[in-house]
Amino acid sequence: MASALRPKGLGWLDERLGLSALREFTAHKTVPLHSATVWYYFGGITLFLFTIQVLTGVLLLLYYRPSPTEAYESVQFIMTRVQFGWLVRSIHSWSANLMILTAFIHMFSVVFLHSYRRPREVTWLSGLVLLGLALGFGFSGYLLPWNKVSYFATKVGTDMAATVPVAGHQVARFLRGGADVGGATLTRFFGFHVAVLPGLTTLLLVVHLGLVQRHGMSSPPWSEGRKLDQMRFFPNFFLRELMAWYAALAVLGSLAALFPWELGEKADPFAPAPAGIRPEWYFLAPFYTLKLIPSHVWRIEGELLGLMGFALLAAWWVLLPFWASDSRGTLRTRWVTGAGVALMAYLVTFSLLGYFR
Amino acid sequence: MEQERRSVIRWLLGGGFAASIASFLYPAIKFIDPPDMPEAPVNEVSGGKTQDLKPNTGKIVKFGSQPALLVRVSDTEWRAYSAVCRHLNCTVQYNDARRQIWCACHNGFYDLNGKVVSGPPPGPLEEYSVKVRGEEVVISRRA
Amino acid sequence: MTRNQSGTGFMACMACLVLGCASASPAAPAKDSCVECHSNMEGALRAPVTDYANDVHSRHGFSCADCHGGDRNADDPEGAMSPAKGFKGHITRAAVPALCAHCHSDATLMHRFKPQQRVDQLALYLTSVHGKRLAAGDTAVANCVDCHSVHNIREVKDPLSPVYPLKLPETCARCHANAVHMAPYKIESNQFAEYRTSVHWEALSKRGDLSAPNCASCHGNHGATPPQVASAAEVCGTCHVLFEEMYNKSPHQPAFAAMGAGGCTICHGNHGIRKPGIAMLAGAGSVCGQCHDATSAGGAAATQMAGLLTKLDNALTQSDAILNRARDSGMEVSEPILRQMEGREALVKARVAMHAFQAAAVAKPVAEGLAVAADTRRAGERALQDRNGRRVGLALSLVTILVTMAGLWMAIRSLESKAPAVPKPAGR
Numbered sequence: 001m002a003s004a005l006r007p008k009g010l011g012w013l014d015e016r017l018g019l020s021a022l023r024e025f026t027a028h029k030t031v032p033l034h035s036a037t038v039w040y041y042f043g044g045i046t047l048f049l050f051t052i053q054v055l056t057g058v059l060l061l062l063y064y065r066p067s068p069t070e071a072y073e074s075v076q077f078i079m080t081r082v083q084f085g086w087l088v089r090s091i092h093s094w095s096a097n098l099m100i101l102t103a104f105i106h107m108f109s110v111v112f113l114h115s116y117r118r119p120r121e122v123t124w125l126s127g128l129v130l131l132g133l134a135l136g137f138g139f140s141g142y143l144l145p146w147n148k149v150s151y152f153a154t155k156v157g158t159d160m161a162a163t164v165p166v167a168g169h170q171v172a173r174f175l176r177g178g179a180d181v182g183g184a185t186l187t188r189f190f191g192f193h194v195a196v197l198p199g200l201t202t203l204l205l206v207v208h209l210g211l212v213q214r215h216g217m218s219s220p221p222w223s224e225g226r227k228l229d230q231m232r233f234f235p236n237f238f239l240r241e242l243m244a245w246y247a248a249l250a251v252l253g254s255l256a257a258l259f260p261w262e263l264g265e266k267a268d269p270f271a272p273a274p275a276g277i278r279p280e281w282y283f284l285a286p287f288y289t290l291k292l293i294p295s296h297v298w299r300i301e302g303e304l305l306g307l308m309g310f311a312l313l314a315a316w317w318v319l320l321p322f323w324a325s326d327s328r329g330t331l332r333t334r335w336v337t338g339a340g341v342a343l344m345a346y347l348v349t350f351s352l353l354g355y356f357r
Numbered sequence: 358m359e360q361e362r363r364s365v366i367r368w369l370l371g372g373g374f375a376a377s378i379a380s381f382l383y384p385a386i387k388f389i390d391p392p393d394m395p396e397a398p399v400n401e402v403s404g405g406k407t408q409d410l411k412p413n414t415g416k417i418v419k420f421g422s423q424p425a426l427l428v429r430v431s432d433t434e435w436r437a438y439s440a441v442c443r444h445l446n447c448t449v450q451y452n453d454a455r456r457q458i459w460c461a462c463h464n465g466f467y468d469l470n471g472k473v474v475s476g477p478p479p480g481p482l483e484e485y486s487v488k489v490r491g492e493e494v495v496i497s498r499r500a
Numbered sequence: 501m502t503r504n505q506s507g508t509g510f511m512a513c514m515a516c517l518v519l520g521c522a523s524a525s526p527a528a529p530a531k532d533s534c535v536e537c538h539s540n541m542e543g544a545l546r547a548p549v550t551d552y553a554n555d556v557h558s559r560h561g562f563s564c565a566d567c568h569g570g571d572r573n574a575d576d577p578e579g580a581m582s583p584a585k586g587f588k589g590h591i592t593r594a595a596v597p598a599l600c601a602h603c604h605s606d607a608t609l610m611h612r613f614k615p616q617q618r619v620d621q622l623a624l625y626l627t628s629v630h631g632k633r634l635a636a637g638d639t640a641v642a643n644c645v646d647c648h649s650v651h652n653i654r655e656v657k658d659p660l661s662p663v664y665p666l667k668l669p670e671t672c673a674r675c676h677a678n679a680v681h682m683a684p685y686k687i688e689s690n691q692f693a694e695y696r697t698s699v700h701w702e703a704l705s706k707r708g709d710l711s712a713p714n715c716a717s718c719h720g721n722h723g724a725t726p727p728q729v730a731s732a733a734e735v736c737g738t739c740h741v742l743f744e745e746m747y748n749k750s751p752h753q754p755a756f757a758a759m760g761a762g763g764c765t766i767c768h769g770n771h772g773i774r775k776p777g778i779a780m781l782a783g784a785g786s787v788c789g790q791c792h793d794a795t796s797a798g799g800a801a802a803t804q805m806a807g808l809l810t811k812l813d814n815a816l817t818q819s820d821a822i823l824n825r826a827r828d829s830g831m832e833v834s835e836p837i838l839r840q841m842e843g844r845e846a847l848v849k850a851r852v853a854m855h856a857f858q859a860a861a862v863a864k865p866v867a868e869g870l871a872v873a874a875d876t877r878r879a880g881e882r883a884l885q886d887r888n889g890r891r892v893g894l895a896l897s898l899v900t901i902l903v904t905m906a907g908l909w910m911a912i913r914s915l916e917s918k919a920p921a922v923p924k925p926a927g928r
Contacts, residue, residue, distance in 0.1 A: 033922065059388055069400055069498070080832045081392045084384035086890075229922040236912065236921040243908045246377070250901045257894035260830035366914055370907030376900035423838070444711070448845060462848075463711070464741045477711030477739070 025213070030230035031237045032219040039109035040217065040237075041244045042102050047209075048245045049099035050201070052252070053137075056092040057194070064144070066190035068183045071146035072266040079263055090256035096138060098252070100282045103134050104347075111320070111340040115218040117331060121321040123215065126208040128318055133201045135282060140193040142280055143186060147264030152277045154189075155181045160290070163303045182269065221333055278354060285347045286310055288354030317343070404437065404487065404494035415451025415458075418496060424448050425485060425496060426458065430469060435487040437496045438471050444478040458482065532572045533580045534564035551652035554660075560613055567591070567599060593639040597622055597631070600644045624723035640681070647671055647721075663721070666704055668714045669695055691715075694772030713739070732770075733763035740764075746855040776851070778813065782806035804859040808866045809850055815873035816843050822880030829887050836879035843872035 014020050031040055063082055065074040078085035107127065110116055116124040143154045158181060162172035177184030219228055231237050279287050286306070293302040316323075324336050402420050404427045410416060415428040417440055426440040428451050438458065440448050447462035457474060458467040465476030471484045488495045539549045552558050557566075565572040569586030571579055581587045591599055601622035603609050610617050625631040630641045647663055654661035662671040673692035675681050682689045695701050695715070703712035718727060718735050727735045733753070737744025747753055747763065756763055767787045768776065780787040782803045792798035820840060826833045846869030853861040915921075 055385075059385060062389065073400070076832070076834075080835075081394060083387035083390060083392065085388060086832070087384050088388055231921045235915065239908050239912050239915075243905050246901050246905050246908070249377075249381075250898055253894055253897055253901075257890045258830075262830070263832060263834070362914065366907060366910045368907075369903060370911050373900055373902075373904030373907045377897070377904045380897040380900050424842075444709075446841075447848070461742050461852075463739045477709065479711075 026234040029233035031217050031233055032228040033231050034223060034228055036113055041241060042106040042109055044241050045244055045248055046099055046102045046106050049095050052095045056088050059088045060092060066186055068146060068186055075145045076263055086260055087256055090261045091252050093261040094255045095252055100134055100138055103131050108340060108344055112337060113220045116321045120215055123211040124321050126204050130204050130208060133197055137197050138280060138282060140189040143189045146267045148267050148274055149264055151267035152273045153279045164307055221331055281351060284354030285350035288350045401495060401497040404496045406492050407489060407494055413453045427496060435494060436469060437485040437487045438482040442478055443480045532563045533575050534572055548651040554652045556653055556655050593643055594634060596643040596645055597625055621722045628724045630724060665710050665714050668716055672715045691771045698773045699775050729760060729762045732765050736764045742852050743855050750857045752857060778806050778809045801859055805854050805862045808862050812847050812866045812869045815870055819873045819877035819880055822877055826880050826883035831883040831887050833883050836876045839876050843869045
């Protein structure tokens, strides 16, 4: 490393913050090199996009107003009157979608590289919670512009929550802040989006990232036996990661400038739902599945059956590290890979169907 | 040679990094600087000064992106409505002789409550609330 | 329920009929032998019973006997349908109006059931062509039941009624579009077909705008008569007020009146009124050109007005195009797009002003509209400029990003040429 950079300043900080311990640690972090190393970038990219979300989100907070009479107008204000408002808002919207995409890619790469196995089970669990929080960010943030599409998507989403047995209505009431989607919902979702979810996410991120540092980068099962070459994380892998982050910035900037996020029409709770209402793409697969289920199957309400199915699927997926190994500790790699491919195929197919049908 | 390469790298990396950071910070700083019109003026508009409108006259005022009709009924009573006729969206006007709101397109009439009196309009005009603050007349949407 | 059933003579039973009407009340269903017997019959004898369930009169407790006479409480046919009890049997076409008017022209009676209902329908009918001809013995003309139906008479505001605004034209057309039927009267039968091509029918049928005119709006319903040639402008003017005002002040009004011509209908037609356009003013096939030579004062005015209107229309179309381009590239131009509405309104005002038939009247709203179009066009151009500015900004930032990436890449290469990325494990 170039030693001519700021020696004195660093020494001052080191004495007070103990930076050299950090330096020691990072000097030893390595990344295994193999055919699938490229997938190791996706966790970092997701983190980077989350940071972008926080930064653009804070900027938007300076102008956004979370009430039904002002929300849409304030977003319009940002898009038309605030300097570079269009850029900040479009980056925020595009980055949200990209972040969820990279989060899914990251999860699937963990599945196919079997990084969930012992001792990284808690990392897996915390990662899934983070994925859920990301989807929560998406769902709550989608309502905030208060346009027709977002109003009805929220209505449909909270209606689905109400079909959960026993607690469904309470859950829906809690989400909506009342009996219907309205101003109370907007205020509540805003609170979730800018305070509750960021707080929880920060906590989980500390856990998730801390565990990753503790256990180091995992190597895929097929490499057991041979010693893989290890690349130094700092500076080599990190410089490459920076390149990836810069590439992500280039993509974001281009999307924001060439395909700015649209404003839509202001929500009107009294108008009928426009035809072809559907949620954002990351909810399309379950949405389309529910559409396919008939309204009643052996006297059970179709929607309820669907939601129960999703709950079971989610529970099974969360417990992946625990059924992935048999009683003797042997990894059921083929099963897991098969399950991963199946899940990916289901999600992709049904998302496409939900989009085009 | 080695030095040259090192300094090229330094320039590219350092310069590019600085320039890219600048290209991110510049919009952010501009964003934070509030625009000249700090509010999104769609729920409240000024209807001008009280002396600009005589009793029993009306005028059209821009309300957000749609026209609104401000009517000074008497010295002390002011009323305002959406000026978009409910029939075929023509802009209505105040008829002082009948003390009613008239749409020239197909002869529709509304009373001062915005309700249809005669003609083709199928529904009433949305009424706005008007407050007089000192010399200024302020029209705002009813909550 | 009390019913005065005294008397055996025809007159007494007429009195019975009158008093029956007067004392009928919407009480619980009383005995009605007409319905009892006829509901067990077949075909045409049964049909009135099934129809009558939908009739507005049945809701108010009226029975067959109230129009056809007879005794609804008698179980035997002779008693029920006894001429002594006033039974008339089938009502002749010529007798229908008087029969209906028996109640419907009785203000006191109608006041019990529907205070707002008019009671002058018969009086109006007798002034109409239909009424006069019927009185003269022609039974091929329309009477009450031809339009209102019989036995299943619905209120006018009931969408299933043959005289509901949407259905009225078809009802009139039953006779008036039948060339064979109209031939003896030497009346054309193309009005319905023409009306169906009109903007008024489009408003009624496609937009469901019940305020749009149908046959009765211009011709009257009970007093149906074509509007007199002199009054065409007045009739159109019941809705199109401003046009009537302008026309009456224009040189066309005295000119057309002197010619005995029909005002608005001269240029716009009567039944098949289409959407008017600038093409009516000037150019080949123009309406003005049918009378005015292009070099005449009138022709020159028409050409001028057409020019002004075209100018504004083109200006608005141009700024529309620019705004759409801006919007399609993702720029936020909802405000100027809405401002365009003002420009379009100015065009509408100009087209109204045209009916003064003077270029000066048209020039004023056109100027206002052109100002709006100029504004919105500027807004669109600004938006497109902004869009281009954004792309330049994007290019610049992409350049800085690419330069940085290049620097990173070279830094990696340089680092790894000296110290390998993969540290060789010591002692293996």
